[in-house]
Amino acid sequence: MAKTILLVDDDALMRQSLGFNLQQAGYQVFPAESAERALAYAQSKRPDLVLLDINLPGMDGLDALKHLRDEMGIPVIFVTARRRELDEILGLELGADDYITKPFDFDVLLARVKAVLRRSGKAQINQSPRQETITVGMIAINPIAHTVEIDGRTVELSPREFDLLYTLALDSGRVLSTEEILTRVWGAEFSGEPQVLYVHIRWLREKIENDPRNPKHILTVRGVGYKLV
Numbered sequence: 001m002a003k004t005i006l007l008v009d010d011d012a013l014m015r016q017s018l019g020f021n022l023q024q025a026g027y028q029v030f031p032a033e034s035a036e037r038a039l040a041y042a043q044s045k046r047p048d049l050v051l052l053d054i055n056l057p058g059m060d061g062l063d064a065l066k067h068l069r070d071e072m073g074i075p076v077i078f079v080t081a082r083r084r085e086l087d088e089i090l091g092l093e094l095g096a097d098d099y100i101t102k103p104f105d106f107d108v109l110l111a112r113v114k115a116v117l118r119r120s121g122k123a124q125i126n127q128s129p130r131q132e133t134i135t136v137g138m139i140a141i142n143p144i145a146h147t148v149e150i151d152g153r154t155v156e157l158s159p160r161e162f163d164l165l166y167t168l169a170l171d172s173g174r175v176l177s178t179e180e181i182l183t184r185v186w187g188a189e190f191s192g193e194p195q196v197l198y199v200h201i202r203w204l205r206e207k208i209e210n211d212p213r214n215p216k217h218i219l220t221v222r223g224v225g226y227k228l229v
Helices: 012-024 035-045 061-071 086-090 106-125 159-170 178-185 194-208
Strands: 004-008 028-032 049-052 076-080 098-101 134-136 139-142 147-150 218-221 225-228
Touching: 004 012, 004 035, 012 028, 012 106, 028 035, 035 049, 035 061, 049 061, 049 106, 061 076, 076 106, 098 106, 134 159, 139 159, 159 178, 159 194, 159 225, 178 194, 178 225, 194 218
Parallel strands: 004 028, 004 049, 049 076, 076 098
Antiparallel strands: 134 139, 139 147, 218 225
16 A cells, blocks of 8 residues: 655645655655645544645644644654754754755655655554663663653653663663664664764753763763763
């Protein structure tokens, strides 16, 4: 059965041309010109993936992402023309699965679509193996409840931040290379894109370290990678 993609963009020509190409690639595509229409559709049909523009009339893509990811658990790829403020554009702190900036090569977008669908499919198949709470010092991570506590205080993390911390905790005390972390948390297709990891390490330190500039938990091992202690 063909995977379904919800294409959200207020540009009618973009919806038509990109939708046609995705259909030619074997996907079932449903277009929406606004975040409100997209959320109404997603609630009833539950697409396999959402291609989401940031600049939309009414509710913008960043707000829509919160509903799609947190409430519905649908993977999202940002498709945007913005090039400034990279941290926000990526939407990674909020939990976007990937991003691509306009103008883009369709083959590049198609590769990212396939990668995100593959990762989300594996996640659904492999939800049970996670063990009970992992404790590293004062940090307690419960992968089943998806919660993190530091010295009894609950810390709110985005899905990707949680996966990053959990990955480091599974090998606490051991240095994990940048490439190894990227492969485990984001997938092999992110090899060679260390800036994604750097951004998340910074965000994670801001949430779990008393002094993010002088971290005591997530340590950098220069030329190698990171470790959780």
